[in-house]
Amino acid sequence: MRFLKPGLLPLRLFAKLYLTMALSTLLLISAVVFVSDYSQRKLSVISAENQQLLRDYARRSADIYWQTPDPEQRRLKLNQWIDTLRQRENTWAAIMKTESQFLAGSYDRQVFWGQKDLGTGRSVALPIHLYYSFNPVLKLPMADTGYFLMIQLPQHMRPGTYWREIEGTIQYGLPVLLVAIFALLIYRHLAKPLVLLQDATQRFSRGDYQVRTAAALGPRADELGELGRSFDQMADRIGLLVQRQRQLIQDISHELRTPITRIKLAMGCNTDDPLWQRLEREVNGMQTLLEDTLTLSWLDNEEFNAEKNFTTETLDxxxxxxxxxxxxxxxxxxxxxxxxxxxxxxxxxxxxxxxGQALENILRNALKYSPPGSTVSVTLMALENELLIRIRDQGVGIDPEYLEAMFEPFFRADKARSQAVPGYGLGLALTRRQIHAVGGRISVQLNNPQASCAADSAGLTVNVWLPG
Structure with a gap:
């Protein structure tokens, strides 16, 4: 199988997409793991306000201890305080000592971070496991007493209240968001050159044969860059062919002018002979055809369309x-x-x-194809930013499928009608170029939009929009 160049299998675009997707997958997994771990660490710690409140409870217990020297009174007041604390926080609480007894081995300060009391309970600064529903018992030292306030973490102080929702968002929402971002980057990488090619193709189809993609796609070393270079080669070839075709038409038209002029001079003024009159009509028709062809070629030239190099003026x-x-x-x-x-x-x-030539051609066509006694209307309407000239006839009309094709040079939809009415099929083509030359646009519609054939069309309406 060949791609672009014989003997090669250029998978440069595939390599880009594969590396991008592989890197995106790694980044996605890393991001989800990092955000999940970071969120879990942040949400598993008791808030600073609640930590301070728990320490205040321990300090209050120590104050009661030192302010009551009598042991029985001290026990009574501490029990009253613990009952109050239990009711206030709706949890379990107690005051106790915890001691560690080693049967073998000895205490190591570095191993136990300097904490000598290794009994039950945990520090308020340690994180709480978010996956366990059981609230841990916290151990808060009562200053200079050797006792600890033991309290089960109150439910309203438990961190990570919305951890399940946050975890679901991280596991499902974050991947969707990151995939959307990666997909957008890949889409932009692929769509940008395609949009450039689409724009170049449309401009080329409108007659801009100088459009090229080398500046935008030339630096790309993948299949899309090759496609852009192929488009430029095609544009060069077609542009050259069109230029030669136009030059050929112009040359032939110029070369035929002289012999036609000589024929007219040779015919003289012998207008009584029907044969000479027929020859004169044919020669005049050929001369009109040459003039229309030259005008059409001039108006259809891309340099003319780009520069509009004709006299502009104000007219009524x-x-x-x-x-x-x-x-x-x-x-x-x-x-x-x-x-x-x-x-x-x-x-x-x-x-x-x-x-004037464009409107005259439209008006003459409307009268030419309308039956005697019928009415042709010309209406001028000033719109917001443009002028609309509407010419409506009552002629034989045209089949709906030919409404756009009728503007093509030498178009004939009805061979029988073309024999009845003289002409060479350049009129409407020349009219459209002239309307475009002054910055306008033209369209044709059936008087009867539901018509399926020329017989039911009830004539045509030509709309000419001009910049106001």
Whole structure:
């Protein structure tokens, strides 16, 4: 099996993903263990306030011991104090001595951390085991008495009240969170170049044949970097082919201009002969085709689209549409032309030649394909940040699947209709390029949106949006 290069099996991306997942797993386990141990240590220690309270109880016991010299009175008062303490804390308590007796061996200070009394009970500073429900007995020394206050840890002082919930969060919530973070890092590592490639592909499909991915993906030494370099090679090749195709069209168009001009001169003014009239129409059609082809090639050039290198001006759209309507009404006297326009509307940074030719082509098509006696309406609406020009006809319409394809050069949806109406299929393609050239956009919709074929479409509505 081959990947990208013959004879090699480049698993660089696989190695990255494997190492990332392996490292993520180790970090995940380490994080869970560390956080669990740290939380358990912190939560298993009696709070400082409760430790101080227990020491105060031991100091109070010592005070009663020293303030009562008589042994019987001392015993009585200490018993009363212990009963009070038991009721207050709802636990067991006592005062006692604990002594260690060695049958063999001897005491070692280092081994027992300097504590000589090794009897029952534990210090308040030691951690409490969170998994045991039994509360331990604490041993608090009564200063200078040799006795200890022995008290079972009151339940309200027990640390780690919410340890079970915290432990569940650490065991289940923390892994989910860390996995989400690791997945996000992996996703960004994979998605970023894919988004760049997607953007480059979309820009390339829109006619930006200079877009390349080398700057963004060139440094990557994995399969995605190879994919970016393959895209650049493809873009270079296709860009060169498109450039040669456009140059070929321009060269052919320029070369055909001269012989067509010579033919027209050779024909002279003999307009009475029907044959010569037919030849004149055909030659004029060829000349129109050449001019439209050159204009389309010029508007479709990516350098033109990037620089918009044509004259921009301020124009009154209403006056422009009225002038076009007068000419169209003269050419199609059997049609009704309805204009819904304000008194004036100034459009900045536009071009009257490009916009006028585009609107004229749309209007002529609407009248051309509408039956005699029908009405074609032109409506101008000022929206929030743009201008909408809507041209609605009552023609034969078009099948819904051809609504977008009709803007392609030389498109013909109905061969019979193409024979009845002269033209070469460049009109709408040229119109769309001209609308885009002035910063607008164009769309076509059926007058009857539920139509499944041209016969039911009840005509077309062309919408032209222009920046206001």
């Amino acid at each position: 759209v209403c006056l422009l549409i009225e002038a076009l309507a007068d000419d169209a009404q003269f050419e199609f006297p059997d049609h009704q032309l309805q204009l819904n326009l304000p008194d004036q509307y100034e459009l900045n940074n536009s071009n009257h030649r490009a916009l």
